[in-house]
Amino acid sequence: MTNIVEDITKQKVAFYTLGCKLNFSETSSISRIFEARGYEKVEFTDTPDIFVINTCSVTDNADKKCKRVVKEALKISPEAYIVIIGCYAQLKPKEIAEIPGVDAVLGAAEKFKLIDVLDGFEKKYHPETNQKEAKVFASEIKEATAFNNAFSINDRTRTFLKVQDGCDYSCTFCTIPLARGNSRSDSIANVIKSAKEIASSGVKEIVLTGVNTGDFGIQDGKRVEKFIDLIKELDLVDGIERIRISSIEPNLLSDEIIEFCATSNKFVPHFHIPLQSGSDKVLSMMRRRYKSDLYTKRVQKIKELITNCCIGVDVIVGFPGESHEDFLDTYNYLNELDVSYFHVFTYSERDNTLATEMENIVPQKERNERSKMLRILSEKKKRHFYESQLGNDFTVLFEDDIEDGMIHGFTENYVRVCAKYDPLLINETKAVTLDKVSENGTVEVKEIEQTYETH
Numbered sequence: 001m002t003n004i005v006e007d008i009t010k011q012k013v014a015f016y017t018l019g020c021k022l023n024f025s026e027t028s029s030i031s032r033i034f035e036a037r038g039y040e041k042v043e044f045t046d047t048p049d050i051f052v053i054n055t056c057s058v059t060d061n062a063d064k065k066c067k068r069v070v071k072e073a074l075k076i077s078p079e080a081y082i083v084i085i086g087c088y089a090q091l092k093p094k095e096i097a098e099i100p101g102v103d104a105v106l107g108a109a110e111k112f113k114l115i116d117v118l119d120g121f122e123k124k125y126h127p128e129t130n131q132k133e134a135k136v137f138a139s140e141i142k143e144a145t146a147f148n149n150a151f152s153i154n155d156r157t158r159t160f161l162k163v164q165d166g167c168d169y170s171c172t173f174c175t176i177p178l179a180r181g182n183s184r185s186d187s188i189a190n191v192i193k194s195a196k197e198i199a200s201s202g203v204k205e206i207v208l209t210g211v212n213t214g215d216f217g218i219q220d221g222k223r224v225e226k227f228i229d230l231i232k233e234l235d236l237v238d239g240i241e242r243i244r245i246s247s248i249e250p251n252l253l254s255d256e257i258i259e260f261c262a263t264s265n266k267f268v269p270h271f272h273i274p275l276q277s278g279s280d281k282v283l284s285m286m287r288r289r290y291k292s293d294l295y296t297k298r299v300q301k302i303k304e305l306i307t308n309c310c311i312g313v314d315v316i317v318g319f320p321g322e323s324h325e326d327f328l329d330t331y332n333y334l335n336e337l338d339v340s341y342f343h344v345f346t347y348s349e350r351d352n353t354l355a356t357e358m359e360n361i362v363p364q365k366e367r368n369e370r371s372k373m374l375r376i377l378s379e380k381k382k383r384h385f386y387e388s389q390l391g392n393d394f395t396v397l398f399e400d401d402i403e404d405g406m407i408h409g410f411t412e413n414y415v416r417v418c419a420k421y422d423p424l425l426i427n428e429t430k431a432v433t434l435d436k437v438s439e440n441g442t443v444e445v446k447e448i449e450q451t452y453e454t455h
Protein backbone atom coordinates (compact mmCIF):
# COMPACT_ATOMS: atom_id res chain seq x y z
CA MET A 1 0.00 0.00 0.00
CA THR A 2 2.80 2.37 0.94
CA ASN A 3 4.38 1.75 -2.43
CA ILE A 4 1.22 2.73 -4.27
CA VAL A 5 1.03 6.02 -2.38
CA GLU A 6 4.71 6.70 -3.11
CA ASP A 7 4.23 5.93 -6.80
CA ILE A 8 1.31 8.35 -7.07
CA THR A 9 3.36 11.19 -5.59
CA LYS A 10 6.44 10.61 -7.73
CA GLN A 11 7.29 13.54 -9.99
CA LYS A 12 7.36 12.59 -13.65
CA VAL A 13 10.27 13.67 -15.83
CA ALA A 14 10.72 13.39 -19.61
CA PHE A 15 13.87 13.90 -21.68
CA TYR A 16 14.44 15.09 -25.22
CA THR A 17 17.84 14.96 -26.94
CA LEU A 18 19.01 16.94 -29.95
CA GLY A 19 22.34 16.14 -31.57
CA CYS A 20 25.03 13.54 -31.27
CA LYS A 21 25.78 10.21 -29.61
CA LEU A 22 27.53 12.02 -26.80
CA ASN A 23 24.36 13.95 -25.98
CA PHE A 24 22.38 10.71 -26.01
CA SER A 25 24.79 9.06 -23.59
CA GLU A 26 24.64 12.10 -21.30
CA THR A 27 20.85 12.37 -21.36
CA SER A 28 20.63 8.70 -20.52
CA SER A 29 22.99 9.06 -17.54
CA ILE A 30 21.20 12.19 -16.29
CA SER A 31 17.89 10.33 -16.51
CA ARG A 32 19.33 7.56 -14.32
CA ILE A 33 20.33 10.18 -11.73
CA PHE A 34 16.68 11.32 -11.66
CA GLU A 35 15.44 7.74 -11.29
CA ALA A 36 17.90 7.06 -8.47
CA ARG A 37 16.47 10.11 -6.67
CA GLY A 38 12.93 8.78 -6.91
CA TYR A 39 11.62 10.54 -10.02
CA GLU A 40 9.64 8.60 -12.59
CA LYS A 41 11.02 8.70 -16.13
CA VAL A 42 8.18 8.94 -18.64
CA GLU A 43 7.63 9.49 -22.34
CA PHE A 44 7.48 13.05 -23.68
CA THR A 45 3.72 12.76 -24.24
CA ASP A 46 2.98 11.32 -20.81
CA THR A 47 2.15 14.67 -19.10
CA PRO A 48 5.51 15.10 -17.32
CA ASP A 49 6.01 17.53 -14.42
CA ILE A 50 9.54 18.28 -15.64
CA PHE A 51 11.03 18.34 -19.14
CA VAL A 52 14.80 18.21 -19.65
CA ILE A 53 15.85 19.19 -23.17
CA ASN A 54 19.47 18.47 -24.13
CA THR A 55 20.50 20.76 -26.99
CA CYS A 56 23.17 20.76 -29.66
CA SER A 57 25.19 23.60 -31.20
CA VAL A 58 26.13 21.75 -34.36
CA THR A 59 22.57 21.12 -35.51
CA ASP A 60 21.34 23.74 -37.96
CA ASN A 61 18.67 26.03 -36.54
CA ALA A 62 19.41 24.88 -33.00
CA ASP A 63 17.43 27.83 -31.66
CA LYS A 64 14.33 27.08 -33.76
CA LYS A 65 14.44 23.40 -32.89
CA CYS A 66 14.78 24.20 -29.20
CA LYS A 67 11.80 26.59 -29.38
CA ARG A 68 9.67 23.99 -31.14
CA VAL A 69 10.40 21.33 -28.54
CA VAL A 70 9.55 23.79 -25.73
CA LYS A 71 6.28 24.68 -27.47
CA GLU A 72 5.32 21.02 -27.83
CA ALA A 73 6.21 20.37 -24.19
CA LEU A 74 3.94 23.20 -23.07
CA LYS A 75 1.06 21.84 -25.15
CA ILE A 76 1.38 18.53 -23.33
CA SER A 77 1.93 19.91 -19.79
CA PRO A 78 1.30 23.69 -19.63
CA GLU A 79 2.48 23.87 -16.01
CA ALA A 80 5.60 21.71 -16.42
CA TYR A 81 9.06 22.87 -15.35
CA ILE A 82 11.27 23.15 -18.44
CA VAL A 83 15.05 22.85 -18.21
CA ILE A 84 17.42 23.37 -21.14
CA ILE A 85 20.94 21.89 -21.02
CA GLY A 86 23.64 20.98 -23.54
CA CYS A 87 25.97 22.73 -25.99
CA TYR A 88 23.52 25.34 -27.18
CA ALA A 89 22.63 26.18 -23.58
CA GLN A 90 26.32 26.80 -22.87
CA LEU A 91 26.77 28.99 -25.95
CA LYS A 92 23.59 31.09 -25.80
CA PRO A 93 22.19 30.94 -22.26
CA LYS A 94 20.55 34.39 -22.40
CA GLU A 95 18.75 33.78 -25.70
CA ILE A 96 17.43 30.48 -24.42
CA ALA A 97 16.30 32.02 -21.14
CA GLU A 98 14.06 34.32 -23.21
CA ILE A 99 12.20 31.48 -24.90
CA PRO A 100 8.68 31.62 -23.41
CA GLY A 101 8.09 28.74 -21.03
CA VAL A 102 11.74 27.97 -20.20
CA ASP A 103 12.33 27.78 -16.42
CA ALA A 104 16.04 27.05 -16.26
CA VAL A 105 19.15 26.97 -18.44
CA LEU A 106 22.22 25.02 -17.34
CA GLY A 107 25.66 25.07 -18.97
CA ALA A 108 28.34 22.42 -19.41
CA ALA A 109 29.70 22.61 -15.86
CA GLU A 110 26.27 22.39 -14.25
CA LYS A 111 24.21 19.90 -16.25
CA PHE A 112 25.15 16.77 -14.28
CA LYS A 113 24.28 18.55 -11.02
CA LEU A 114 20.88 19.50 -12.39
CA ILE A 115 18.77 18.12 -9.55
CA ASP A 116 20.85 19.80 -6.85
CA VAL A 117 21.20 23.11 -8.68
CA LEU A 118 17.45 23.33 -9.25
CA ASP A 119 16.57 22.15 -5.78
CA GLY A 120 12.82 21.37 -5.81
CA PHE A 121 12.15 22.71 -9.34
CA GLU A 122 10.35 25.76 -8.04
CA LYS A 123 9.50 28.33 -10.65
CA LYS A 124 10.93 31.84 -10.26
CA TYR A 125 8.79 34.98 -10.66
CA HIS A 126 9.92 38.58 -11.05
CA PRO A 127 9.17 40.37 -7.73
CA GLU A 128 7.57 43.40 -9.40
CA THR A 129 5.97 42.19 -12.61
CA ASN A 130 5.18 38.69 -11.27
CA GLN A 131 6.19 37.39 -14.69
CA LYS A 132 7.87 33.99 -14.82
CA GLU A 133 11.68 34.24 -15.20
CA ALA A 134 14.20 31.62 -16.21
CA LYS A 135 17.09 30.78 -13.89
CA VAL A 136 20.44 30.68 -15.68
CA PHE A 137 23.40 28.65 -14.43
CA ALA A 138 26.07 28.73 -17.12
CA SER A 139 29.62 29.26 -15.90
CA GLU A 140 32.44 30.25 -18.24
CA ILE A 141 33.41 27.24 -20.33
CA LYS A 142 36.86 27.13 -18.70
CA GLU A 143 35.06 26.01 -15.52
CA ALA A 144 33.96 22.81 -17.26
CA THR A 145 36.99 20.77 -16.27
CA ALA A 146 35.37 17.76 -14.63
CA PHE A 147 34.79 14.61 -16.59
CA ASN A 148 31.32 13.19 -16.05
CA ASN A 149 31.06 9.66 -17.21
CA ALA A 150 27.97 8.62 -19.12
CA PHE A 151 26.48 5.82 -21.15
CA SER A 152 23.17 5.28 -22.84
CA ILE A 153 20.95 2.31 -22.18
CA ASN A 154 17.89 2.64 -24.37
CA ASP A 155 17.44 -0.88 -25.52
CA ARG A 156 19.68 -3.84 -24.96
CA THR A 157 21.27 -3.87 -28.39
CA ARG A 158 23.80 -1.06 -28.31
CA THR A 159 25.12 1.50 -25.86
CA PHE A 160 27.05 4.72 -26.41
CA LEU A 161 29.82 4.85 -23.83
CA LYS A 162 31.38 8.26 -23.31
CA VAL A 163 35.13 7.99 -22.73
CA GLN A 164 36.28 11.53 -23.55
CA ASP A 165 34.85 15.06 -23.62
CA GLY A 166 35.90 18.47 -24.97
CA CYS A 167 38.55 19.31 -27.57
CA ASP A 168 41.90 21.14 -27.61
CA TYR A 169 41.95 21.53 -31.40
CA SER A 170 40.89 24.76 -33.05
CA CYS A 171 39.20 23.91 -36.33
CA THR A 172 38.01 27.24 -37.67
CA PHE A 173 34.40 26.16 -38.29
CA CYS A 174 33.77 24.50 -34.96
CA THR A 175 32.04 25.72 -31.79
CA ILE A 176 32.44 22.50 -29.84
CA PRO A 177 35.51 23.60 -27.85
CA LEU A 178 33.48 26.69 -26.80
CA ALA A 179 30.48 24.58 -25.85
CA ARG A 180 32.25 21.65 -24.20
CA GLY A 181 35.63 22.95 -23.06
CA ASN A 182 39.09 21.39 -23.05
CA SER A 183 39.89 17.77 -23.76
CA ARG A 184 39.48 15.50 -20.75
CA SER A 185 38.83 11.82 -20.27
CA ASP A 186 37.65 9.11 -18.00
CA SER A 187 40.31 6.77 -16.60
CA ILE A 188 40.81 3.35 -18.20
CA ALA A 189 39.85 1.72 -14.88
CA ASN A 190 36.55 3.60 -14.81
CA VAL A 191 35.72 2.86 -18.44
CA ILE A 192 36.34 -0.84 -17.80
CA LYS A 193 34.04 -0.66 -14.76
CA SER A 194 31.27 0.89 -16.91
CA ALA A 195 31.87 -1.66 -19.68
CA LYS A 196 31.44 -4.53 -17.20
CA GLU A 197 28.22 -2.96 -15.90
CA ILE A 198 26.98 -2.62 -19.49
CA ALA A 199 27.93 -6.23 -20.27
CA SER A 200 26.04 -7.50 -17.23
CA SER A 201 22.89 -5.69 -18.39
CA GLY A 202 22.86 -7.81 -21.56
CA VAL A 203 23.98 -5.16 -24.08
CA LYS A 204 25.83 -6.71 -27.03
CA GLU A 205 27.57 -3.72 -28.61
CA ILE A 206 29.44 -0.74 -27.18
CA VAL A 207 30.11 2.39 -29.25
CA LEU A 208 33.04 4.36 -27.81
CA THR A 209 32.05 7.99 -27.89
CA GLY A 210 33.73 11.34 -27.32
CA VAL A 211 34.20 14.74 -28.91
CA ASN A 212 37.72 13.83 -30.02
CA THR A 213 37.76 10.18 -29.00
CA GLY A 214 41.29 9.43 -30.23
CA ASP A 215 42.59 12.17 -27.90
CA PHE A 216 41.59 9.99 -24.93
CA GLY A 217 43.94 10.10 -21.95
CA ILE A 218 44.02 13.66 -20.58
CA GLN A 219 43.08 14.00 -16.91
CA ASP A 220 43.38 17.31 -15.00
CA GLY A 221 45.15 18.88 -17.97
CA LYS A 222 47.85 16.18 -18.23
CA ARG A 223 48.13 13.29 -20.64
CA VAL A 224 48.27 10.26 -18.39
CA GLU A 225 46.85 7.42 -20.50
CA LYS A 226 46.59 6.44 -24.17
CA PHE A 227 43.74 5.44 -26.44
CA ILE A 228 45.59 2.31 -27.61
CA ASP A 229 45.83 1.09 -24.00
CA LEU A 230 42.14 1.77 -23.47
CA ILE A 231 41.12 -0.38 -26.43
CA LYS A 232 43.51 -3.18 -25.44
CA GLU A 233 41.92 -3.32 -21.98
CA LEU A 234 38.37 -3.12 -23.34
CA ASP A 235 39.08 -6.04 -25.64
CA LEU A 236 39.44 -8.23 -22.54
CA VAL A 237 36.00 -7.45 -21.04
CA ASP A 238 33.82 -10.56 -21.08
CA GLY A 239 30.23 -10.41 -22.23
CA ILE A 240 30.53 -7.64 -24.83
CA GLU A 241 30.42 -9.04 -28.34
CA ARG A 242 31.27 -5.95 -30.35
CA ILE A 243 33.03 -2.64 -29.79
CA ARG A 244 32.83 0.15 -32.35
CA ILE A 245 34.85 3.39 -32.29
CA SER A 246 32.34 6.11 -33.14
CA SER A 247 34.77 8.42 -34.92
CA ILE A 248 38.49 9.11 -34.81
CA GLU A 249 40.60 11.94 -36.26
CA PRO A 250 42.93 10.70 -39.04
CA ASN A 251 46.04 12.14 -37.37
CA LEU A 252 45.23 10.13 -34.22
CA LEU A 253 44.37 6.86 -35.96
CA SER A 254 47.84 5.38 -35.70
CA ASP A 255 49.10 2.23 -37.42
CA GLU A 256 49.22 0.65 -33.97
CA ILE A 257 45.48 1.22 -33.50
CA ILE A 258 44.68 -0.13 -36.98
CA GLU A 259 46.92 -3.17 -36.42
CA PHE A 260 45.31 -3.87 -33.06
CA CYS A 261 41.76 -3.62 -34.46
CA ALA A 262 42.78 -5.95 -37.31
CA THR A 263 43.55 -8.73 -34.84
CA SER A 264 40.88 -8.03 -32.22
CA ASN A 265 37.79 -10.19 -31.97
CA LYS A 266 35.69 -7.44 -30.43
CA PHE A 267 36.71 -4.25 -32.28
CA VAL A 268 34.69 -4.40 -35.47
CA PRO A 269 36.03 -3.74 -38.99
CA HIS A 270 34.52 -0.27 -39.21
CA PHE A 271 36.15 3.14 -38.88
CA HIS A 272 34.53 6.53 -39.18
CA ILE A 273 37.23 9.10 -39.99
CA PRO A 274 36.48 12.82 -40.45
CA LEU A 275 38.10 14.18 -43.61
CA GLN A 276 36.15 17.46 -44.03
CA SER A 277 37.82 18.32 -47.36
CA GLY A 278 39.88 16.60 -50.03
CA SER A 279 41.55 19.92 -50.90
CA ASP A 280 44.76 20.64 -48.96
CA LYS A 281 44.13 24.36 -49.35
CA VAL A 282 40.74 24.07 -47.64
CA LEU A 283 42.13 21.71 -44.98
CA SER A 284 44.64 24.37 -44.01
CA MET A 285 41.98 27.08 -43.90
CA MET A 286 39.99 24.79 -41.63
CA ARG A 287 43.12 24.30 -39.47
CA ARG A 288 42.81 20.55 -39.66
CA ARG A 289 45.91 18.72 -38.45
CA TYR A 290 46.65 16.65 -41.57
CA LYS A 291 46.70 16.80 -45.36
CA SER A 292 44.85 14.51 -47.76
CA ASP A 293 48.01 12.47 -48.24
CA LEU A 294 47.92 11.28 -44.63
CA TYR A 295 44.24 10.41 -44.97
CA THR A 296 45.00 8.32 -48.08
CA LYS A 297 47.71 6.45 -46.18
CA ARG A 298 45.31 5.64 -43.35
CA VAL A 299 42.71 4.26 -45.75
CA GLN A 300 45.38 2.19 -47.55
CA LYS A 301 46.71 0.77 -44.30
CA ILE A 302 43.21 -0.21 -43.14
CA LYS A 303 42.32 -1.87 -46.42
CA GLU A 304 45.64 -3.68 -46.53
CA LEU A 305 45.05 -5.27 -43.12
CA ILE A 306 41.24 -5.47 -43.00
CA THR A 307 39.99 -6.08 -46.54
CA ASN A 308 36.28 -5.95 -45.70
CA CYS A 309 36.52 -2.90 -43.46
CA CYS A 310 33.79 -0.30 -43.79
CA ILE A 311 35.15 3.25 -43.79
CA GLY A 312 32.85 6.23 -43.22
CA VAL A 313 33.90 9.81 -43.93
CA ASP A 314 32.70 13.19 -42.60
CA VAL A 315 32.93 15.94 -45.18
CA ILE A 316 31.95 19.62 -45.16
CA VAL A 317 30.99 21.44 -48.36
CA GLY A 318 30.75 25.17 -48.94
CA PHE A 319 33.44 26.26 -46.46
CA PRO A 320 34.42 29.94 -47.11
CA GLY A 321 37.04 30.07 -49.86
CA GLU A 322 36.14 26.63 -51.25
CA SER A 323 36.20 27.36 -54.99
CA HIS A 324 34.47 25.17 -57.53
CA GLU A 325 37.88 23.60 -58.31
CA ASP A 326 38.53 22.93 -54.63
CA PHE A 327 35.17 21.22 -54.39
CA LEU A 328 35.97 19.12 -57.46
CA ASP A 329 39.25 18.15 -55.80
CA THR A 330 37.23 16.81 -52.87
CA TYR A 331 34.73 15.09 -55.16
CA ASN A 332 37.42 13.41 -57.27
CA TYR A 333 39.50 12.51 -54.25
CA LEU A 334 36.57 10.76 -52.59
CA ASN A 335 35.47 9.14 -55.83
CA GLU A 336 38.88 7.46 -56.13
CA LEU A 337 39.25 6.57 -52.46
CA ASP A 338 38.32 3.10 -51.19
CA VAL A 339 35.76 4.32 -48.65
CA SER A 340 32.20 3.15 -48.05
CA TYR A 341 29.94 6.12 -47.28
CA PHE A 342 30.03 9.80 -46.28
CA HIS A 343 28.24 12.02 -43.83
CA VAL A 344 27.93 15.27 -45.75
CA PHE A 345 27.59 18.54 -43.83
CA THR A 346 26.67 21.76 -45.60
CA TYR A 347 28.80 24.50 -44.04
CA SER A 348 26.83 26.99 -42.00
CA GLU A 349 28.14 29.98 -40.10
CA ARG A 350 28.57 29.65 -36.35
CA ASP A 351 29.02 32.66 -34.07
CA ASN A 352 32.48 33.20 -32.55
CA THR A 353 34.33 31.02 -35.04
CA LEU A 354 37.22 32.20 -37.25
CA ALA A 355 35.53 30.89 -40.38
CA THR A 356 32.82 33.55 -40.09
CA GLU A 357 35.52 36.22 -40.67
CA MET A 358 36.83 34.58 -43.84
CA GLU A 359 36.27 35.89 -47.34
CA ASN A 360 34.85 34.33 -50.49
CA ILE A 361 31.69 33.04 -48.92
CA VAL A 362 30.06 30.32 -50.98
CA PRO A 363 26.46 31.20 -51.92
CA GLN A 364 23.87 29.01 -50.22
CA LYS A 365 22.57 27.64 -53.53
CA GLU A 366 26.07 26.50 -54.46
CA ARG A 367 26.56 24.92 -51.02
CA ASN A 368 23.35 22.96 -51.48
CA GLU A 369 24.33 21.79 -54.95
CA ARG A 370 27.73 20.58 -53.75
CA SER A 371 26.09 18.80 -50.88
CA LYS A 372 23.67 17.07 -53.23
CA MET A 373 26.49 15.91 -55.50
CA LEU A 374 28.39 14.36 -52.62
CA ARG A 375 25.28 12.71 -51.19
CA ILE A 376 24.67 11.03 -54.54
CA LEU A 377 28.30 9.93 -54.66
CA SER A 378 27.98 8.56 -51.12
CA GLU A 379 24.96 6.45 -52.13
CA LYS A 380 26.95 5.03 -55.06
CA LYS A 381 29.91 4.24 -52.82
CA LYS A 382 27.68 2.58 -50.28
CA ARG A 383 25.98 0.43 -52.88
CA HIS A 384 29.35 -0.52 -54.33
CA PHE A 385 30.60 -1.47 -50.86
CA TYR A 386 27.49 -3.53 -50.14
CA GLU A 387 27.79 -5.31 -53.48
CA SER A 388 31.45 -6.11 -52.80
CA GLN A 389 30.36 -7.92 -49.62
CA LEU A 390 27.73 -10.21 -51.20
CA GLY A 391 28.37 -13.91 -50.74
CA ASN A 392 30.47 -13.26 -47.59
CA ASP A 393 29.60 -14.64 -44.17
CA PHE A 394 29.14 -12.20 -41.29
CA THR A 395 27.26 -11.93 -38.05
CA VAL A 396 24.30 -9.57 -37.80
CA LEU A 397 23.17 -7.99 -34.58
CA PHE A 398 19.42 -7.61 -35.09
CA GLU A 399 17.73 -4.58 -33.59
CA ASP A 400 14.21 -3.64 -32.61
CA ASP A 401 13.92 -2.10 -36.07
CA ILE A 402 10.97 -3.59 -37.91
CA GLU A 403 9.34 -2.31 -41.09
CA ASP A 404 7.00 -3.97 -43.57
CA GLY A 405 7.45 -7.40 -42.00
CA MET A 406 11.25 -7.16 -42.10
CA ILE A 407 13.70 -6.86 -39.21
CA HIS A 408 16.97 -4.92 -39.59
CA GLY A 409 20.43 -5.02 -38.12
CA PHE A 410 24.07 -4.41 -38.90
CA THR A 411 26.96 -6.70 -39.68
CA GLU A 412 30.20 -6.08 -37.84
CA ASN A 413 31.39 -4.14 -40.91
CA TYR A 414 28.29 -1.95 -40.85
CA VAL A 415 26.30 -3.37 -43.73
CA ARG A 416 22.63 -2.79 -42.98
CA VAL A 417 20.77 -6.04 -43.55
CA CYS A 418 17.16 -7.13 -43.46
CA ALA A 419 15.53 -10.50 -42.83
CA LYS A 420 11.98 -11.80 -42.39
CA TYR A 421 10.70 -10.57 -39.03
CA ASP A 422 10.95 -12.99 -36.16
CA PRO A 423 10.53 -11.53 -32.64
CA LEU A 424 13.16 -13.93 -31.33
CA LEU A 425 15.80 -12.25 -33.50
CA ILE A 426 15.71 -8.92 -31.61
CA ASN A 427 19.04 -8.30 -29.86
CA GLU A 428 20.39 -11.59 -31.18
CA THR A 429 23.60 -12.07 -33.12
CA LYS A 430 23.21 -14.47 -36.03
CA ALA A 431 25.62 -15.86 -38.60
CA VAL A 432 24.42 -14.92 -42.07
CA THR A 433 25.49 -14.97 -45.69
CA LEU A 434 24.84 -11.73 -47.55
CA ASP A 435 22.64 -12.47 -50.54
CA LYS A 436 21.55 -9.43 -52.53
CA VAL A 437 20.98 -5.69 -52.28
CA SER A 438 17.25 -5.08 -51.96
CA GLU A 439 15.30 -2.30 -53.67
CA ASN A 440 15.37 -0.13 -50.55
CA GLY A 441 19.16 -0.34 -50.38
CA THR A 442 19.56 -2.78 -47.48
CA VAL A 443 21.10 -6.21 -47.96
CA GLU A 444 18.98 -9.36 -47.85
CA VAL A 445 20.47 -12.40 -46.18
CA LYS A 446 20.15 -16.06 -47.07
CA GLU A 447 17.77 -17.93 -44.79
CA ILE A 448 18.71 -17.82 -41.13
CA GLU A 449 18.91 -21.24 -39.57
CA GLN A 450 16.58 -21.79 -36.63
CA THR A 451 18.21 -23.30 -33.60
CA TYR A 452 16.02 -25.79 -31.74
CA GLU A 453 16.53 -26.56 -28.12
CA THR A 454 16.98 -30.28 -27.38
CA HIS A 455 16.38 -31.80 -23.98
Ligand code: SF4
Nearest residue numbers: 167169170171174176
Ligand atom coordinates in the same frame (compact mmCIF):
# COMPACT_ATOMS: atom_id res chain seq x y z
S1 SF4 B 1 38.65 18.19 -33.84
FE1 SF4 B 1 38.01 20.13 -34.76
S2 SF4 B 1 35.93 19.67 -35.53
FE2 SF4 B 1 36.42 18.08 -34.04
S3 SF4 B 1 35.58 18.88 -32.09
FE3 SF4 B 1 37.75 19.47 -32.17
S4 SF4 B 1 37.70 21.55 -33.02
FE4 SF4 B 1 35.72 20.61 -33.48
